Amino acid sequence: MSSSPLTATPTPLLPAKPKGPLLPHLPHCTSLRALAQLHAAAVKSGLGAHPALVTRLLTLCTKQGAAPAHLAYARQVFDRIPSPGDVVWYNTLLRGYARSSDGAAEAARVLARMLEEGVAPDTYTFVSLLKACAAARAGEEGRQAHGVAVKTGAADHEYVLPTLINMYAECGDARSARAMFGRVPNGDCVVSYNAMITAAVRSSRPGEALVLFREMQAKGLKPTSVTVTSVLSACALLGALELGRWIHEYVRKAGLDSLVKVNTALIDMYGKCGSLEDAIDVFQGMESRDRQAWSVMIVAYANHSYGREAISLFEEMKKQGIRPDAVTFLGVLYACSHSGMVSEGLQYFDSMREYGIVPGIKHYGCVTDLLARSGQLEKAYKFIDELPIQPTAILWRTLLSACGSHGAVDLGKRVFERILELDDTHGSDYVIFSNLCANTGKWEEMNRVRKLMNEKGVVKVPGCSSIEIDNRVHEFFAGDGRHPQSQDARRMVDQVIEQLKLVGYVPNTSQVFHVEMGEEEKATSLRYHSEKLAISFGLLNTSPGTTLRVVKNLRVCPDCHSMAKLVSMLFNRRIILRDLNRFHHFEDGVCSCGDYW
DNA sequence: GTAGGGTTAG
Incomplete structure (x- = not known):
């Protein structure tokens, strides 16, 4: 710092009439303090509004990644100019607002001042202005800017039109975006x-x-x-x-x-x-590879339940000097929770602080998942309850689902009630909790939940799975027969289940329960779950050694998971099963998730 | 100067 020319008295550095490349050291100076010093000196020597200096200052303060303080300073510099006459100055300042996420109102004021001063906005003006409106989702300011652009004839310019389309789309006005596209x-x-x-x-x-x-x-x-x-x-x-x-x-x-x-x-x-x-x-x-490339690969491993690989990639990334960000950590935490790496996950969570990353709701969700899945249910409850931010229904839902797989009906009831306080419209909450009651023999409670569910008119989405064989996609819905070969698929499910029973497969308890209750339809839809139909159909139409790729858009149930494991062994197929946005790889009776899911 | 990649849970 002491060797920087900026710490010397800056005044002599300013020529009386700067021209050509002004102040050779200026482009390198990025600290607000140094800039302020230079500007003060310029003002003192009557050069405060010198075009080259102003342009330079504005450019530096509004460049990509400039801090909000720089932008505020640019505004100050700009406002000191008695009557800014050059459209480039306005445009430079506007470019700064285009890059910030809350500069729409300021940008609109800049346009107003332009019009007051009689400076004609050009196409560059509108591009930056509209970008600022898009970034801030400021539809009203955007519409006004559009109006001015129409008046000045800039609206149909080849750069302005796509910016208008984008602005309207970002502000949620799809119709206007379409209309612009039509022009x-x-x-x-x-x-x-x-x-x-x-x-x-x-x-x-x-x-x-x-x-x-x-x-x-x-x-x-x-x-x-x-x-x-x-x-x-x-x-x-x-x-x-x-x-x-x-x-x-x-x-x-x-x-x-x-x-x-x-x-x-x-x-x-x-x-x-x-x-x-x-x-x-x-x-x-x-x-x-940049940070996002590493992150996306880590997330891909995590989503395919390859936790160890995700973690070793993360370590490799750090070794190569790439700084992880909030999304990278999400991938890492997700990977840990699906491989049962509880202590590692908690360590990584703590290490976020070293990188100056403040955990968001999603990170808390991962930690909840980590604790809950591994059976530390009370700890997870306490964790959510004591969060520094307001927990969402999603967080409680994570815990509820773990209560379901651990058979913790008492805690599950408490969690279920917390969820209903926040959001009582989510069908799966009722289903998970009523199944939990059924599995733990709490019939009365279960009936209460079912009644509640009917009262609330909760919508149930039918499960759907698809499988691609020879470039044709076959779609199956739970329990129904709309696929032309659904009867074959059903027969195959029955055969598969009989064979699996010989190696210890037990159909899930609620299916048995429905049969006992005489609820044939529900029992059938459980027996012919969409993923079971798709897998069985795949068995019918492929030979051993092939890979079955089954896409399910809803959650895969534990029953189907254990069935897929056995099928991969007994029928010698690799199965890749999509479970919401995750994938399970089954081979030789083993799933990549190690049953941590 | 226009438009673009990664984000929990169920």
């Missing part, structure tokens, strides 16, 4: 398509994203790296492995396979679509 001449603008596709993915409408993607291809528009990353996200949401592979092929042909973001999206897609091998291949083939 694109012939609809042949890749960036506008990208904005629309991205918006669809971000609001969880992956199907819509794919429709747009096909439409742009039909028009002969060439997908860019941005297009493929968004479309890969859509594939990940849908579990569309084949389309994902097709995009991967395109990525290779188009030479986009060296881009870190594209590869990260590929790893994520493969991980979420159930092909861990392909995810690993992409990761290993990368020339360089």
Whole structure:
């Protein structure tokens, strides 16, 4: 610091009439204090509003990653100028607001001042202004900015239109976004398509994203790296492995396979679509990897129940000097909780502090899961109860589900009541608790819960599983016969169950209970759970040694899990079973999750 | 200067 020219008296450093590359040391100075010093000196020598200095100051204060304090300082500098006449100054300041998440109101004030001063906004002005509105989800400011853009004729500019689309989409106004998209001449603008596709993915409408993607291809528009990353996200949401592979092929042909973001999206897609091998291949083939690339691979291992591998990757990442962030730690904690690595998980949780990461609700959720799954149920209850932040129903739900698998009906009742205080609309809470009652013989309590469930009109979603054989996807719903070969599949389930019984398989207790209660329909739907139908159908149509990839979009029940284990051994198949967003790999009677799930 | 990758539980 003592050798820095900034600590010397700054005044002589300022030439009377700065021109050309002003103050050679200025671009290197990033501390607010040093900047303030320079500006004060400039003001003193009457150069406070010198264009080159102001531009330089504003640029430094509003650059990527600038602290909010820098941005506030930029505003101060700007306000000191008696009558700013150069549109570039406004634009530079606005660029700063575009990069912050709460600068929409300030940005709108800057536009107002421009108009007051009679400075005409240009296309750059609107791009930054609209970006600021999008980042802050400020639809009202965005609409006003749009109005001004229309008046000045900037609204249909090739850079402004995609920004408008994005702004409306981010602010939740899909109709206006569509309307802006409709203004694109012939609809042949890749960036506008990208904005629309991205918006669809971000609001969880992956199907819509794919429709747009096909439409742009039909028009002969060439997908860019941005297009493929968004479309890969859509594939990940849908579990569309084949389309994902097709995009991967395109990525290779188009030479986009060296881009870190594209590869990260590929790893994520493969991980979420159930092909861990392909995810690993992409990761290993990368020339360089950033924090997100490492994180996404760790999350993929964790989601496939390969906890040890996730952890060793995390250690390798740190060794290579990449700093983990909040998401990386989520992957690590998740990995620990699914491999029964309780003490390691708690240690990693504590180590977050060393990286200056404040745990969020999701991290607390992982720790709850870690404690609860391993049977430390009271400890988990206390943990949630004493959180520094307000727990959500999700947190209690995690504990309730562990109470279910540990048969802890008394604690389960307390937890169930905590959940109802926060959210009484979630069907699975009633199901888990009533099953817990059934399994522990608390029939009266169980009937009470069922009645409550009917009173609340809780919606039950039928379980659905699909399996792909020879490029055809077969869909099965719990207990029903809508698949043309569902009768074959059912017969196969019965056969499989009979064979499994010989090696110690016991059908679950609630199924037995329903039969005893004369509730045939419920018993049937349990006997023919969608994943059982899909697995059995897979057995009918493949030969030993093949891999069955079964996608279930709801939770897999313990019964089906133990069935899949035995099937993998008895019928010599590898089974990859999707369980919500996780995957279980069954081989030779063993599951990758080690039954920690 | 436009658009893009990773986020608990059930």
